[in-house]
Amino acid sequence: MDDDNTIICRCEDITLAKLKESIAAGAKTLEEIKRLHRLSMGPCQGRTCLSMAKRILAEQSKSEVGRVSLPTCRPPLVPLKLGVLAEGEDKP
Amino acid sequence: MIKKEVIIIGGGITGCSIAYHLAKMGLSNVAVLEKQYLTSGATGRCGAGFRHQWGTESNCLMAKYAIAKLMNLKEEVDFPRDLEIKLGGYLIVAFSPEMETQLKKNIALQNRLDIGTRWVTPDEIKGIAPLLSRDGLYGGAFYERDGHANPFLVTEAYARAAQRMGVEIFTYTEVHDIKIEGGTKTLLTNRGEFASPVVIDAAGAESARMAQMVGVSLPIYPYRHQILVTEPVEPALGPMVLSFENHLYCQQTPHGSFIMGLGDPNEPVSFNISSSRQFLHEMAQKATKLLPALGQVHVVRQWAGLYDMSPDSQPILDHLPGMEGFYVAAGFSGHGFMIAPLTGELVAQEILGTPSTLPMEMFRLERFAKENIVMETSVV
Numbered sequence: 181m182d183d184d185n186t187i188i189c190r191c192e193d194i195t196l197a198k199l200k201e202s203i204a205a206g207a208k209t210l211e212e213i214k215r216l217h218r219l220s221m222g223p224c225q226g227r228t229c230l231s232m233a234k235r236i237l238a239e240q241s242k243s244e245v246g247r248v249s250l251p252t253c254r255p256p257l258v259p260l261k262l263g264v265l266a267e268g269e270d271k272p
Numbered sequence: 273m274i275k276k277e278v279i280i281i282g283g284g285i286t287g288c289s290i291a292y293h294l295a296k297m298g299l300s301n302v303a304v305l306e307k308q309y310l311t312s313g314a315t316g317r318c319g320a321g322f323r324h325q326w327g328t329e330s331n332c333l334m335a336k337y338a339i340a341k342l343m344n345l346k347e348e349v350d351f352p353r354d355l356e357i358k359l360g361g362y363l364i365v366a367f368s369p370e371m372e373t374q375l376k377k378n379i380a381l382q383n384r385l386d387i388g389t390r391w392v393t394p395d396e397i398k399g400i401a402p403l404l405s406r407d408g409l410y411g412g413a414f415y416e417r418d419g420h421a422n423p424f425l426v427t428e429a430y431a432r433a434a435q436r437m438g439v440e441i442f443t444y445t446e447v448h449d450i451k452i453e454g455g456t457k458t459l460l461t462n463r464g465e466f467a468s469p470v471v472i473d474a475a476g477a478e479s480a481r482m483a484q485m486v487g488v489s490l491p492i493y494p495y496r497h498q499i500l501v502t503e504p505v506e507p508a509l510g511p512m513v514l515s516f517e518n519h520l521y522c523q524q525t526p527h528g529s530f531i532m533g534l535g536d537p538n539e540p541v542s543f544n545i546s547s548s549r550q551f552l553h554e555m556a557q558k559a560t561k562l563l564p565a566l567g568q569v570h571v572v573r574q575w576a577g578l579y580d581m582s583p584d585s586q587p588i589l590d591h592l593p594g595m596e597g598f599y600v601a602a603g604f605s606g607h608g609f610m611i612a613p614l615t616g617e618l619v620a621q622e623i624l625g626t627p628s629t630l631p632m633e634m635f636r637l638e639r640f641a642k643e644n645i646v647m648e649t650s651v652v
Contacts, residue, residue: 208443212309215316215424218527223503223572254573255547259503265556265569 188236189229191226199233203240210237211251220251223259273465276440277301278623279446279457281482282474283308284315285423285609286601289342289616290428290472291439292349297620300438303466304431305459308444311427314476315609317545317577319499319521319533321512322610323362323418324387327378327650330586330634332385334611337629341613342421349433355425358526361511363392363401364650365562366410371517372622375413378650382415389415403509403563418512420525423609430616446474450485455597457486470623472599477543477578479602488592491640492603493541495581497533498551500574504528508565514652518558521652522566530569533561545576579606585648588609589618589635600621606651 183197194217202213210218210233213219219233220226226233230250278294280287283306291304292633306312322339326332336564341348346355366372375391382389392414395405400414431441442463449460450471458623459466473482477494484490504527512523522532534555552574582588582603601619604611614629639645 209309211312215309215311216428221573223570225572252575254575255549256552256574257573259570261568261570261574262502262556262560265552265571266567267552268556268558 188232189219189222191224191228192218194219194229196236199236200240203237208241209249210234213237214251225254226251273467274303276303276466277499278472279459279466279468280304280311280472280474281459282306282476282479283310283431283443284313284474284476285311285427285430285439285612286473286476286604287474287613288434288646289612290601290619291396291441291609292430292434293616293620294444294623295434295437295439297624299620299624302434302439303468304439304441304462305445305447305466306433306441306443309443310431310441311424313478314577314580315427317499317522317575318423318609320420320423320525320609321362321418321521321523322421323512324362324415325362325378325382325389325413325418325650326648327374327381327645328586328648329381329486331607331648332382332387333630334384334587334614336387338611338614339417341617342426345426345429345613347430351429351432353425354527355429355451356420356422358420359417360419360523361400361414361416362514363397363404363414363511363514364514365404365412367408367515367517369410372410374509374649379413387415388417390414401509401511401513403565404407404513405562407566414511416571420512426609426612436523437555446463447482447485450482452486457598469601470597472619472623474601474603476580476602476604476608479600483600485590486592486595488595490588490600490602491583492588493581494526494543495536495579496539496544497579497606498547498555498574498576499531499533500552500571501553502530502566502569503572505569509563513562516564516652518562519652520558520562522559530566533652534558543578545578547576549572563587579604580608581605583640584645585651586594586613587635588637589615589622590637591633593637605648617622
């Protein structure tokens with residue numbers, strides 16, 4: 181399969197080609213790729229794509245997987261309906 | 273040691289817009305120092321809206337010129353991507369006669385400055401924002417030229433254009449200290465020393481800390497704002513809905529997700545940018561009361577950022593007192609992104625000594641010494 185047809189982030193339809201292009205254009209971290217191309221910003225919040233993206237960034241930037249940091253993990257842990265969140269208790 | 277004619281501290285929208293405008297006006301021997309990556313501070317955490325609807329003349333004028341420039345930005349800098357500009361308008365709602373009076377006063381000011389905001393009745397609002405609950409609603413202020421733009425891409429557009437003209441951007445470069453000797457400012461960073469006769473402090477919530485390095489106290493303080501985003505859904509909400517009474521804003525982006533945030537009047541001054549569970553609950557309650565259909569939409573992420581607050585919620589564009597060549601562009605108080613296209617132009621004009629697009633007195637530090645400070649109250 182070619183890079184243009186290999187989807188890395190399936191929530192946001194980001195291909196391997198797009199990822200490589202972003203790294204070649206100077207992105208040094210996954211945070212930067214996230215902000216410019218929406219990598220890991222969809223409903224799965226990076227559960228599917230980030231481990232792959234991490235390896236790709238390490239390979240492309242001649243680094244090691246262990247040296248690539250993940251974007252900040254933000255709440256909620258799973259998507260929750262606003263209606264459900266509104267029902268929750270009022271006490272802090 | 274890297275020597276430049278101008279060094280800008282801060283790689284947010286303000287720093288990148290200043291760098292671009294300096295280069296465009298002929299001064300490209302410029303460096304931007306950013307401690308993380310571009311937009312990593314307030315720019316990349318903001319609500320992504322722009323509006324003309326302000327309560328003070330200086331904010332209205334800034335917004336008017338800035339938004340006109342934003343509309344032409346893609347073509348001006350030949351940016352290959354869409355800046356995700358959506359002109360859905362801002363609908364500022366009133367749930368009390370007092371708010372109606374305040375909004376109508378703002379509309380009169382805006383109309384005088386050729387900004388076409390109008391008062392809309394609950395019946396008209398039904399057509400503008402059918403999702404909005406009209407329970408207890410008195411009406412609202414609406415201007416269809418307000419809207420949304422993508423802060424990451426607008427910053428990227430300025431940064432890339434500046435780089436093409438010779439500006440150097442140093443990311444992951446944090447300023448630890450600043451020394452002044454004669455006319456030269458030396459910035460000590462984790463990536464070595466930078467020297468320049470002109471330093472521009474565009475460090476947002478950190479701007480007061482930068483000025484403190486040269487012994488000057490700036491009246492700018494950090495103020496956390498929390499925000500969340502939902503999954504993308506079909507287009508359902510045209511305008512940004514803003515309620516000063518609920519300290520709330522909510523808009524649907526071109527991508528389909530809803531972005532919404534709350535201001536907390538009891539928020540303490542601090543550099544804390546963690547997310548709280550209380551915010552999620554309160555935001556959900558207020559948003560679903562105002563826009564009941566949103567109850568079915570999933571929240572995927574919440575985060576926080578820092579407003580760089582000034583005493584009157586309006587920016588400070590000025591030289592530090594008694595310090596030629598140390599300029600501050602900060603204190604944007606939550607609306608730095610939307611006025612940045614003009615901020616960059618004004619600051620570049622000041623550095624180069626060319627005529628200003630707007631009178632600069634209203635942005636000076638001196639205004640805080642006066643007895644009556646003109647406050648911007650139209651803020652969340």
